[in-house]
Amino acid sequence: MASQKLRPNIYWVGAVDWDRRLFDELIPLPDGTSYNSYFIKGSEKTALIDAVYPPKEGELLKHLKELDVERIDYVIANHAEQDHSGAIPRILELYPDAKVITNPKCKTMLMDLLLIPDEKFTTVEDNGTLSLGDKTLRFLYVPWVHWPETMFTYLEEEKILFTCDFLGSHLATSDFFVTDEAKTYEAAKRYYAEIMMPFRSFVRKNLEKIEDLDIELVAPSHGPVYDNPDFILDAYQDWASGEVKNEVVLLYVSMYGSTGKMVNFLLDALIKRGITVKPFNLTKTDIGELAMALVDTATIVIASPTVLGGPHPDVVHAAYLVNAFRPKARFAAIIGSYGWGGKMVDKIGELLSNLKAEMLEAVLVKGHPRKEDFRSLENLAEKIYNKHKEHRIIKS
Numbered sequence: 001m002a003s004q005k006l007r008p009n010i011y012w013v014g015a016v017d018w019d020r021r022l023f024d025e026l027i028p029l030p031d032g033t034s035y036n037s038y039f040i041k042g043s044e045k046t047a048l049i050d051a052v053y054p055p056k057e058g059e060l061l062k063h064l065k066e067l068d069v070e071r072i073d074y075v076i077a078n079h080a081e082q083d084h085s086g087a088i089p090r091i092l093e094l095y096p097d098a099k100v101i102t103n104p105k106c107k108t109m110l111m112d113l114l115l116i117p118d119e120k121f122t123t124v125e126d127n128g129t130l131s132l133g134d135k136t137l138r139f140l141y142v143p144w145v146h147w148p149e150t151m152f153t154y155l156e157e158e159k160i161l162f163t164c165d166f167l168g169s170h171l172a173t174s175d176f177f178v179t180d181e182a183k184t185y186e187a188a189k190r191y192y193a194e195i196m197m198p199f200r201s202f203v204r205k206n207l208e209k210i211e212d213l214d215i216e217l218v219a220p221s222h223g224p225v226y227d228n229p230d231f232i233l234d235a236y237q238d239w240a241s242g243e244v245k246n247e248v249v250l251l252y253v254s255m256y257g258s259t260g261k262m263v264n265f266l267l268d269a270l271i272k273r274g275i276t277v278k279p280f281n282l283t284k285t286d287i288g289e290l291a292m293a294l295v296d297t298a299t300i301v302i303a304s305p306t307v308l309g310g311p312h313p314d315v316v317h318a319a320y321l322v323n324a325f326r327p328k329a330r331f332a333a334i335i336g337s338y339g340w341g342g343k344m345v346d347k348i349g350e351l352l353s354n355l356k357a358e359m360l361e362a363v364l365v366k367g368h369p370r371k372e373d374f375r376s377l378e379n380l381a382e383k384i385y386n387k388h389k390e391h392r393i394i395k396s
Helices: 055-066 088-094 103-112 181-210 231-241 258-272 287-296 312-325 344-351 371-390
Strands: 003-008 008-010 015-017 033-035 039-041 047-051 074-076 099-102 122-123 130-133 138-139 151-155 160-164 218-222 244-254 278-279 299-308 331-338 363-366
Touching: 015 055, 033 244, 047 055, 047 363, 074 088, 088 103, 088 299, 099 103, 103 122, 151 231, 181 231, 181 287, 218 231, 218 258, 244 258, 244 287, 244 312, 258 278, 258 299, 258 331, 258 371, 278 344, 287 312, 299 312, 299 344, 299 371, 312 344, 331 344, 344 363
Parallel strands: 047 074, 074 099, 099 122, 160 218, 244 278, 244 299, 299 331, 331 363
Antiparallel strands: 003 008, 008 039, 015 033, 039 047, 130 138, 138 151, 151 160
């Protein structure tokens, strides 16, 4: 893609990664991603906000050449992670007079990660400003969305908030501004679920920090720019709130069918009670889709057979991720089957130490489920229904 104009003398100069399908060797990218970098030309000084992923630095340099950028005075580093900072050493090589503007924590991390020397930095305080002549940059510390050193840059005169990872989306698109709100919403929710959900309390605090800003554009470092800021700000308010939906996320693995029969019975019993169920076969699941489902769910049920005395390895992995994501679910339950013994339920419970949810009584079956086992599952469905009703998750 060519460089794109946001406003007069303000340009997108980043890179679109159409083909990338895995991020951090962990997160699936069904729609690719972008690494957004922004060039601002003031009447006296120039600034580059964020750099790009190192394999894509050629595209950043191409865009700067297209714009005849002969001088960069400041490189604004909102976040030290290499997909935003990795091209900074190359920029400093080509523009040796440039200074890296960031906060003290980010400076230390950039020195460690990219070996940028101390003399190349100028640090700024929270709410500090930097003049480009006719344009003023204001810097806001917003720790833990999603690293401890993250900050935003606000361009006061143009009312543009550059948010780095916050409010972003892994979405490769030729549309510079949001045009397909439904697709962008899904991509942004996946991004929130995978990256921001573990820091939900910090998300709320940092939303409060910017609520009095007059914002006309939100320019994140991944995905399209929002020319309707309320679209993404309202979505984040909803996702980070304490509100949950009348839903059950049902995670399962079945090796020889016993656990599968339990899962199918419980699924039907919940649906009969008007509860939305989102089942995930963990041998086939996209963890991004699972993370999205966890954002709003009221209850999580994990179903596993017993393998060598413990849960199935795919269940272990999923439980670890649920624990790391820290969803706002109110209730959780474990069901499953075993052959001769083990502590599958206890081990899953230990993996969920971060989950602030009430654990309901487990249903554990020896071999093939019998009538009494199905009655226990019926009781579990009724218990979940009553809990949802008691906590007004089911609207009367």
